[in-house]
Amino acid sequence: MLTKRIIPCLDIKDGRTVKGINFISLRDAGDPVELAAAYAAQGADELVFLDITATTEDRKTFAKLVKEIAQHVNIPFTVGGGISSVADVGPLLEAGADKVSINSAAVRQPQLIDELAKAFGTQCIVLAVDARKVNNSWMVHTHGGSRPTEHKLFSWAREGQNRGAGEILFTSMDHDGTKSGFAIDPLQKLNELLTIPVIASGGAGNAMHFAEAFMLGKCDAALAASVFHFGEIKIPELKTYLRAANIPIR
Amino acid sequence: MRIAVIRYNAGNIQSVSYALERLGASFEVTSDPEKIQTADKVIFPGVGEASTTMRFLQEKGLNHLIMSLQQPVLGVCLGMQLLCRFSEENDTTCLGVFPVDVRKFGLNDNLKVPHMGWNSLDKISGWLPAAIQGEFTYFVHSFYVPVNAWTVAETQYGIPFSAAMRKDNFFAVQFHPEKSAQTGEKILQAFLNV
Numbered sequence: 001m002l003t004k005r006i007i008p009c010l011d012i013k014d015g016r017t018v019k020g021i022n023f024i025s026l027r028d029a030g031d032p033v034e035l036a037a038a039y040a041a042q043g044a045d046e047l048v049f050l051d052i053t054a055t056t057e058d059r060k061t062f063a064k065l066v067k068e069i070a071q072h073v074n075i076p077f078t079v080g081g082g083i084s085s086v087a088d089v090g091p092l093l094e095a096g097a098d099k100v101s102i103n104s105a106a107v108r109q110p111q112l113i114d115e116l117a118k119a120f121g122t123q124c125i126v127l128a129v130d131a132r133k134v135n136n137s138w139m140v141h142t143h144g145g146s147r148p149t150e151h152k153l154f155s156w157a158r159e160g161q162n163r164g165a166g167e168i169l170f171t172s173m174d175h176d177g178t179k180s181g182f183a184i185d186p187l188q189k190l191n192e193l194l195t196i197p198v199i200a201s202g203g204a205g206n207a208m209h210f211a212e213a214f215m216l217g218k219c220d221a222a223l224a225a226s227v228f229h230f231g232e233i234k235i236p237e238l239k240t241y242l243r244a245a246n247i248p249i250r
Numbered sequence: 251m252r253i254a255v256i257r258y259n260a261g262n263i264q265s266v267s268y269a270l271e272r273l274g275a276s277f278e279v280t281s282d283p284e285k286i287q288t289a290d291k292v293i294f295p296g297v298g299e300a301s302t303t304m305r306f307l308q309e310k311g312l313n314h315l316i317m318s319l320q321q322p323v324l325g326v327c328l329g330m331q332l333l334c335r336f337s338e339e340n341d342t343t344c345l346g347v348f349p350v351d352v353r354k355f356g357l358n359d360n361l362k363v364p365h366m367g368w369n370s371l372d373k374i375s376g377w378l379p380a381a382i383q384g385e386f387t388y389f390v391h392s393f394y395v396p397v398n399a400w401t402v403a404e405t406q407y408g409i410p411f412s413a414a415m416r417k418d419n420f421f422a423v424q425f426h427p428e429k430s431a432q433t434g435e436k437i438l439q440a441f442l443n444v
Contacts, residue, residue, distance in 0.1 A: 002369045002407060003386060040431065045368055071268045076388055076429045096264045098390075098429065121298055123364050123390045166364060197362050220362065250368040250386040 003248045004214045005045035005221035008228040011052050015061040033068050040075045042235040051081030063091045070096020078126055086119050101126040104142035117164025127165035132173040138186050145173045161196050171201040179205025187217030199223050207241040214247050253277035254289035259306050262297045269428035283315050296328030300339035317345050323420050324441045330422035339393050347420045350398045364392045365407045376402035376416050379440050385433040387425035
């Protein structure tokens, strides 16, 4: 049976995981490779690395890091952050990334989704969509959620699928950081609407929130960052909890 | 033992190489027919689209070479599908080692396509270690090989399909052992041990 995926997300700056990670067992919690290997050993199903630096020089550092991750980590991983062209993606996939996520650039230039899908296959293109509710409509925001757009979440996600995205990573900005649970209603709607997998992001605070995202939100995967990094939710315990709730889990 | 990983325009060659490195295997990534022909074992990786990849193999003359190999050959993902007779992916005539056709997952049953993620292995037989029965491997594919006479492991996604196969010296897996944590490593090791 196909299982639901648990995905820790790591923010990377200058080739290091950003401060605030509190993993007792690690010698160097700032080392993304060591952290990634620790998550893989704990049973994470996939990993996401977001490069939160944007300069050309830093991007080279990131590609080098991607290679090191691929050498040491035996589970699939997605990389993203600042990708805006086919030329950006080639080196990341060649370095060993399985998928890339695109966000702001796809909104600016939707054709990019088609181009990437054609060049590399739909299976490795993740369309990340950040949205928040504005006057009762889920509206897409870009640039880390700082810029509102004219796009509505559901039509944009469907357009992304039609253009060749292989997965949708939906972050509810209204829920992100609140630890009050994932945005169940829009997840449900996305999963009814789309024929590609949906990853839920934003709002994870405890194990029950993951169960709700899978059972009620019907999502295929759920992503979180700080609750994993700070050890508030431990992946083996989370998976035991979800299995006990009869959710298919590896 | 010398392993040749066939170099062509596939996406996961690097990942397969890293997995072999982690197992301490000595290998060479190459498209040199001589080196492929004389290797003890050959890995035929693959991520991509069937017709483009077949055309590329034909242009390089690798299609006849692969079919003629006598040593153990492992096809991975698209590599497995290309070892079949025909693929519904852009109606592509493939290498024909396994006389079966590759189908597209239907959009019925509310199945999401691609089939993406960790799924369990069932009805393990043949060259695969019996201990991996029920364990999970990582899949990413929109086309599948139906269960057939050469199937040695099945996975369920709406219907049962071939997760692994073997015919003579040709071994094949639909999932990505190079991305399937310890289970994947056991399977790669099993191929290295045959």
